[in-house]
Amino acid sequence: MRASRLISLVLLLQSREAMTAAELARELEVSERTVYRDVEALSAAGVPVYADQGRNGGYRLVGGYRTRLTGLTREEAEALFLSGLPGPAGDMGLADAVAAAELKVLAALPSALRDAPARAGQRFHLDAPGWFGGGDPPPLLRELARAVWEDAVVELRYRKDREVVRTVEPYGLVLKNGTWYLVARVGGEPRTYRADRVRAVTPTGAVFERDEGFDLAGYWSGQAASFLRAMLKEQATVRISPTGMRVLRFYVEPYAAERAAEAAGPPDRDGWVETVVPIESEIVGYSSLLRLGPEVEVLGPPGLRARMAEAVARLADLYGTSGGKS
CATH class of the missing domain: 3.30.70 (Alpha-Beta Plaits)
Incomplete structure (x- = not known):
């Protein structure tokens, strides 16, 4: 845990150039005393952190120092594509991965582009759920998301008018007007399920070979109307x-x-x-x-x-x- 925090501290200083102990403590969700100890540990390890005294002081990295710890993990790289949807990413258990990915990308930006995230945040906001589509995410959304990431065959217990059990290959999740849907293959054919009607997700221990030609966005666009017609029977x-x-x-x-x-x-x-x-x-x-x-x-x-x-x-x-x- 501390190693991860030390890396985050270095990346914060690298991306923002100077920060006070109070600012670092707030970002890292620790006490200022912990920040002082972490800075001492970094200095002892050879990371050139120094403190500017005075009213506008703060911690800085010696000019030109760049950490090599900016490589994205697979999970972070995948999660980064969801960074425009922090709420849904959090619903699927990816909030920490998104935050880490954003910090690493920000640290890698040249100084001339450091204001890009702030400029974008001031100008654009994506509110995916509908006005009346709020509330808690489906209870088993994280389990469904895990199965989607891992290409894991799972057994779903699903309730509509009656409860049924299906063995499915989970291809993707879609958020539509605040409602989550699972797109999965059953018997080689794609099917759509409302995630809030899934009562149990049981891994079978098997994995499936994903059809790389399957286009989730294209499928949803082409099938949404027919899916609704079939659902609203x-x-x-x-x-x-x-x-x-x-x-x-x-x-x-x-x-x-x-x-x-x-x-x-x-x-x-x-x-x-x-x-x-x-x-x-x-x-x-x-x-x-x-x-x-x-x-x-x-x-x-x-x-x-x-x-x-x-x-x-x-x-x-x-x-x-x-x-x-x-």
């Missing part, structure tokens, strides 16, 4: 208000909201329309449409309407003048 018939139609895209898949808008009939005198909303299943449709509250009436299928009616009755008990909680 059922439909709900609804009456929906103008407000409900405007906000529908926040509560169902954008594809489903688009199909509902296209299928909408003429508005009645209050502006309500009848349409069909593609849904994955009755229970998923229930949880999505219930969030629209009084802006939607489910007409069918009967089972979904019954679920909604039961929920409305329970809400009436909670908020009614009799039998409710005060």
